[in-house]
Amino acid sequence: MIRFPRLPLFPLLTVLFLLGPLVAGLWGTLLPAFGHFPAGGHTGPSLDPFRALWEWPGLSDASRLSLVTGIVSALLSLAITALILAGWTGTRGFRVLERLLSPFLSVPHAAAAFGLAFLIAPSGWIARLFSPWLTGWERPPDLLILNDPWGLSLIAGMVVKEVPFLLLMSIAALGQIDGRRRMALSQSMGYGRIKAWMVAIFPALYAHIRLPVLVVLTWAMSVVDVAVILGPSTPPTLSVQIVRWMSDPDIGFRLLAAAAALWQLVLVVAGVGLWFLGEHLIARLACRLIQTGRRGRSDTPLRVAGFALGTTVSLSLLLGFLGLIIWSFAGFWSFPDLLPDQFTFRSWMRHRTGSLDALGETALIAGVSVIIGMILTIGCLETEERYGLRMTQRGMWLIYLPLILPQTAFLPGLQTLLLNLGLGMGRLPVILAHLVFVLPYLRLSLEGPWSAWDRRQATVAKALGATPNQILWRVRLPMLLAPLLTATAVGVAVSVGQYLPTLLAGGGRVETLTTEAVALASGGDRRAIGVFGLMQTAAAMLPFALALALPALVWRNRKGLLNG
Amino acid sequence: MANGLHLDHVCILKDGAKLIEIDTHVAPGSVLTIMGPSGVGKSTLLSAIIGTLPPAFALHGHVRLKGRDLLPLPPEDRCVGILFQDALLFPHLSVGANLAFGLAQGGTRAERRSQIDAALAEVGLEGFADRDPETLSGGQRARVALMRMLLSEPKALLLDEPFSGLDAALREQVRALVFDHARARALPVLMVTHDQEDADAAGGEVVRLG
Numbered sequence: 001m002i003r004f005p006r007l008p009l010f011p012l013l014t015v016l017f018l019l020g021p022l023v024a025g026l027w028g029t030l031l032p033a034f035g036h037f038p039a040g041g042h043t044g045p046s047l048d049p050f051r052a053l054w055e056w057p058g059l060s061d062a063s064r065l066s067l068v069t070g071i072v073s074a075l076l077s078l079a080i081t082a083l084i085l086a087g088w089t090g091t092r093g094f095r096v097l098e099r100l101l102s103p104f105l106s107v108p109h110a111a112a113a114f115g116l117a118f119l120i121a122p123s124g125w126i127a128r129l130f131s132p133w134l135t136g137w138e139r140p141p142d143l144l145i146l147n148d149p150w151g152l153s154l155i156a157g158m159v160v161k162e163v164p165f166l167l168l169m170s171i172a173a174l175g176q177i178d179g180r181r182r183m184a185l186s187q188s189m190g191y192g193r194i195k196a197w198m199v200a201i202f203p204a205l206y207a208h209i210r211l212p213v214l215v216v217l218t219w220a221m222s223v224v225d226v227a228v229i230l231g232p233s234t235p236p237t238l239s240v241q242i243v244r245w246m247s248d249p250d251i252g253f254r255l256l257a258a259a260a261a262l263w264q265l266v267l268v269v270a271g272v273g274l275w276f277l278g279e280h281l282i283a284r285l286a287c288r289l290i291q292t293g294r295r296g297r298s299d300t301p302l303r304v305a306g307f308a309l310g311t312t313v314s315l316s317l318l319l320g321f322l323g324l325i326i327w328s329f330a331g332f333w334s335f336p337d338l339l340p341d342q343f344t345f346r347s348w349m350r351h352r353t354g355s356l357d358a359l360g361e362t363a364l365i366a367g368v369s370v371i372i373g374m375i376l377t378i379g380c381l382e383t384e385e386r387y388g389l390r391m392t393q394r395g396m397w398l399i400y401l402p403l404i405l406p407q408t409a410f411l412p413g414l415q416t417l418l419l420n421l422g423l424g425m426g427r428l429p430v431i432l433a434h435l436v437f438v439l440p441y442l443r444l445s446l447e448g449p450w451s452a453w454d455r456r457q458a459t460v461a462k463a464l465g466a467t468p469n470q471i472l473w474r475v476r477l478p479m480l481l482a483p484l485l486t487a488t489a490v491g492v493a494v495s496v497g498q499y500l501p502t503l504l505a506g507g508g509r510v511e512t513l514t515t516e517a518v519a520l521a522s523g524g525d526r527r528a529i530g531v532f533g534l535m536q537t538a539a540a541m542l543p544f545a546l547a548l549a550l551p552a553l554v555w556r557n558r559k560g561l562l563n564g
Numbered sequence: 565m566a567n568g569l570h571l572d573h574v575c576i577l578k579d580g581a582k583l584i585e586i587d588t589h590v591a592p593g594s595v596l597t598i599m600g601p602s603g604v605g606k607s608t609l610l611s612a613i614i615g616t617l618p619p620a621f622a623l624h625g626h627v628r629l630k631g632r633d634l635l636p637l638p639p640e641d642r643c644v645g646i647l648f649q650d651a652l653l654f655p656h657l658s659v660g661a662n663l664a665f666g667l668a669q670g671g672t673r674a675e676r677r678s679q680i681d682a683a684l685a686e687v688g689l690e691g692f693a694d695r696d697p698e699t700l701s702g703g704q705r706a707r708v709a710l711m712r713m714l715l716s717e718p719k720a721l722l723l724d725e726p727f728s729g730l731d732a733a734l735r736e737q738v739r740a741l742v743f744d745h746a747r748a749r750a751l752p753v754l755m756v757t758h759d760q761e762d763a764d765a766a767g768g769e770v771v772r773l774g
Binding site for chain 1: 611614615616618619638639640641642643644645646648650652654655656657660661664665666667668669670676712713716718722
């Protein structure tokens with residue numbers, strides 16, 4: 001049995017793995033941004049990189065795109081989530097929506113974006129459905145729907161992916177709010193459902209989901225993979241441009257990229273500032289509106305709209321997923337036809353080697369980073385238990401920090417730092433970079449079940465003479481098998497979906513399903529995209545199926561552990 | 565029977581099994597007390613009357629208020645107020661704004677403000693409008709919650725163990741206040757409790773469940 005260290009070893013290691021790459025990455029961004037990049041033959045400090053950035057003609061468009069698409073999509077996601085919850089919590093319709101949306105939480109962003117692209121493209125399913133009988137189109141219309149210059153399809157793609165996330169985070173938080181009585185009280189004073197919910201529950205809920213909302217906001221302002229697939233291209237969003245510069249064969253562009261990464265950080269901070277200001281203004285406005293006593297009784301149209309939006313989101317995800325499947329098996333498929341002429345395995349055979357190699361790499365990286373992450377997370381939770389420590393609000397911010405900080409602000413720096421130190425890029429840095437994002441999600445998904453565990457079980461075991469280690473290994477962990485497996489599945493899904501950490505820390509040489517799929521975006525080979533997108537989705541979703549099936553198998557004769 | 569709150573052969577089923585059966589009438593200004601151990605479905609009955617019965621339950625019979633059938637109506641149109649054990653004042657609103665939330669729509673800002681001040685004065689809380697609800701004592705919160713509900717002009721009042729969170733001395737005082745106000749407005753009151761003292765103080769009919 002492993003002796004438990006007296007020092008808070010696990011928390012220290014966790015903070016190191018969590019913050020080390022962040023700090024190193026920011027440092028590695030700061031130096032080249034101010035002209036110091038020995039590996040490229042530049043020594044600073046100088047302001048040349050920033051001068052070059054200001055001279056880039058696309059800067060204002062790219063900055064505006066990042067800011068606007070980010071804030072609009074976060075706002076829309078939050079509004080749709082609130083509308084669904086306000087109109088439908090506690091009803092049968094809500095449970096249907098919840099079941100429709102929750103499986104899609106683990107779908108990687110890139111796969112969801114490709115699915116949406118297959119749906120809304122000029123040659124996509126929606127156009128096919130109405131052609132030619134309604135539209136008169138005999139061939140795909142020459143419309144710029146995907147990659148439109150305003151970023152509308154990009155916003156749609158982000159909303160479709162973030163609504164399930166916010167909805168499930170909200171459902172978890174609602175358990176801690178006495179929502180039922182608050183609603184009953186407001187409704188008994190004559191308030192319509194939606195208004196009652198907005199006044200009585202939303203403020204309390206928002207306090208609980210504020211950090212996840214910030215994650216959505218900063219993610220949306222700096223996302224790369226979804227923006228490569230759905231976003232505009234001339235100019236692209238700032239983050240996509242940073243990645244383009246980072247991938248330029250001319251190593252000198254790394255300086256420009258670093259300056260842009262710092263500018264991206266400034267933009268995100270400004271965006272968060274605007275958001276905080278908006279929170280404040282909306283709260284004040286709402287307080288004044290509440291005091292007019294307007295009851296908002298005729299809210300049926302709003303309720304219907306909420307349900308329609310929720311259905312649209314889940315249908316887009318579902319049909320997008322179907323689209324990936326069908327394209328991967330499609331033979332010849334001419335335009336207005338809803339289905340291909342024939343189904344073949346040709347695409348799967350053609351990409352067999354490539355996709356299996358990528359699958360192996362994906363599984364290896366996800367496996368190692370999740371194993372390290374689980375050891376650290378359980379070590380932390382157990383240390384906190386034995387030392388009687390409690391998670392503080394500040395600790396929560398620390399855990400959320402890697403999720404809130406824009407990836408494009410520190411990952412480019414990680415790469416230039418590795419270059420400067422003469423260290424190679426490859427699998428190990430990729431695993432460490434993945435760990436930065438896997439750790440927070442492991443902690444967040446284990447936090448609840450870990451503390452909800454009935455501590456009297458430990459007391460009983462102790463009274464029977466069990467040591468703390470025996471209690472951990474033989475009582476607590478076996479009892480928590482189901483949540484441990486779910487957390488593992490969450491960690492794997494997070495790792496599988498990572499695009500930028502794999503691309504930058506791997507120096508472009510580590511090829512996972514996600515990097516391969518996103519790389520296909522510009523080529524437009526839909527059959528290949530179908531194959532890789534589907535493999536990627538399967539790699540993220542199968543662990544969840546296992547996490548559900550395994551406890552049922554292991555504890556098939558232990559009813560008390562099955563429905564916990 | 566046309567006045568007051570009429571529970572006409574009400575029967576509540578949970579997943580098909582009978583949970584409660586009750587047939588009674590509460591006259592305006594009087595209090596009907598429902599007693600019984602926890603888990604017998606007392607609160608479920610109140611949910612059924614205000615219209616927030618969860619989907620797992622089914623309701624047979626009729627609930628009429630002043631002769632109007634409530635069951636086909638959504639909760640917001642039933643004009644049935646409810647008070648819980650906790651005051652449930654909204655922590656993000658001042659005391660005055662909490663009352664403004666209850667106060668029926670209409671009137672200028674000044675008129676509304678004076679109605680709220682009058683309501684506060686009525687329960688001995690003059691000048692409390694701008695206070696944070698968190699700074700109030702338990703008894704003060706209960707009084708604000710009562711006035712918030714009454715300002716919404718309900719036609720019947722339901723009480724869900726409303727006094728069990730208060731200590732003995734305070735309980736008597738708040739109880740008298742609630743009953744007095746309900747009687748002054750001629751509201752039929754239906755109270756759910758497991759405290760015999762509540763039932764004695766109410767002085768009305770007592771129905772025992774379970």
